[in-house]
Amino acid sequence: MGLGAAFVMPATLSIIVALFGPRERGRAIAVWSATAGIGIVVGPVTGGLLLDHFAWGSTFWINVPLVALALTSVLLLVPALPGRRTGRLDLPGLLLSAGGLAALVDAVVQGPERGWLTATTLAEAAAAAVLLTAFTLWELRTAHPMVDVRLFADRTFSVAGGILGITFFALFGMLFGYTQYLQLVHGFSPFKAGLGALPFALSMAATAGTSDRTTARFGPRNTVAAGLAVMAAGLGALSLITVTTPYAVLALAMGVVGAGMGLVMAPASTATVAAVPREKAPMASSVNSVVRELGGALGIAVVGTVVSASYRSQLATALPDAPAPAGADLPSAHLVAAGLPPGPADRLVAAANEALTTALDHGTQLCALVALLGAAAALARLRREQPAAPAPGTGPGTAPGQQDSPEREKASTP
Numbered sequence: 001m002g003l004g005a006a007f008v009m010p011a012t013l014s015i016i017v018a019l020f021g022p023r024e025r026g027r028a029i030a031v032w033s034a035t036a037g038i039g040i041v042v043g044p045v046t047g048g049l050l051l052d053h054f055a056w057g058s059t060f061w062i063n064v065p066l067v068a069l070a071l072t073s074v075l076l077l078v079p080a081l082p083g084r085r086t087g088r089l090d091l092p093g094l095l096l097s098a099g100g101l102a103a104l105v106d107a108v109v110q111g112p113e114r115g116w117l118t119a120t121t122l123a124e125a126a127a128a129a130v131l132l133t134a135f136t137l138w139e140l141r142t143a144h145p146m147v148d149v150r151l152f153a154d155r156t157f158s159v160a161g162g163i164l165g166i167t168f169f170a171l172f173g174m175l176f177g178y179t180q181y182l183q184l185v186h187g188f189s190p191f192k193a194g195l196g197a198l199p200f201a202l203s204m205a206a207t208a209g210t211s212d213r214t215t216a217r218f219g220p221r222n223t224v225a226a227g228l229a230v231m232a233a234g235l236g237a238l239s240l241i242t243v244t245t246p247y248a249v250l251a252l253a254m255g256v257v258g259a260g261m262g263l264v265m266a267p268a269s270t271a272t273v274a275a276v277p278r279e280k281a282p283m284a285s286s287v288n289s290v291v292r293e294l295g296g297a298l299g300i301a302v303v304g305t306v307v308s309a310s311y312r313s314q315l316a317t318a319l320p321d322a323p324a325p326a327g328a329d330l331p332s333a334h335l336v337a338a339g340l341p342p343g344p345a346d347r348l349v350a351a352a353n354e355a356l357t358t359a360l361d362h363g364t365q366l367c368a369l370v371a372l373l374g375a376a377a378a379l380a381r382l383r384r385e386q387p388a389a390p391a392p393g394t395g396p397g398t399a400p401g402q403q404d405s406p407e408r409e410k411a412s413t414p
Helices: 002-019 022-053 063-077 091-114 119-141 149-153 155-185 190-195 198-209 211-218 220-238 247-274 278-318 330-338 342-381 406-411
Strands: none
Touching (some): 002 022, 002 278, 022 190, 022 247, 091 278, 155 190, 155 247, 198 211, 211 247, 278 342
């Protein structure tokens, strides 16, 4: 599944770059970003509905008709764009990057359980450093690099990519705890918990879909910085929740987070592909996807570590005599409580719910801080304006043999 997604996601952005000229591209990427909001609603809600009525495997089988529909749509609607010879597959670069990233993520995810100074964690961290350094050196010297690391010398490309990683770090880190809070503390069903993402998704889709106009008015730097600041404000509000916070308050805060992310996605993605020559656009799209996925994975790992450590500390402080298994996580605490008499069981459940809520507040505060740092980086490092659009028919968004004709430009006018 991951391999298939790795082929699909960069290709979608590359197709947009190839099909749309400079004047249309910002709007096309804005719509592309807005569809992420739709997916955020459809995925959890459909998954929750299936889990309420069918076995867990149904959440995988539902993808079969969806993929069939997508394949049919691609064959019927997406034009056959000419390919370009790029040399042989950079197998050493592929192996070095995959091995380095795998070691890095596993060290971060497993470090809290194994211990940060254990031999395994230190060995994985060292392996990640060595492999990623070797990957960089190899890409600089090979004739057909998988990733032209020289692209990162461009300030706009590197900063915009970093901002996308920061955004997904904060988002996935927050969602990691938010879904647990809805299901375990509030007792929502999987379907109702999936609906909990609705305010975020609708807000994100609305702001992402119109972000090209916001960017045209205020510039990409100000739009991205404002989006991250708004996102940080929503995360800050979520970091104040308690065990009894009503859903209306949660929905409002999630809507603010979604609005901020919608302002970030399209201009940051546009900046990464606009900063490179047309022939490098597929590579920029791939880097764009990798940065988002890596940011999300590290967000879950780091925020999950903070939440787990804080939960154990909070529960031990509130209920020192709690059974040891209850300190693992909230589901374990609820299972332990199910075997206790009513009085001790109620005290354990209340203490565990409070401990997890406080721990999630700490994790969400970290996400808000990361978003604020991203806003500061955008203001300090992103250029005020994108480079001037090239002449029609010569820009990086012009496919081979394609010209931005007057009729095409007229059709793109609102």
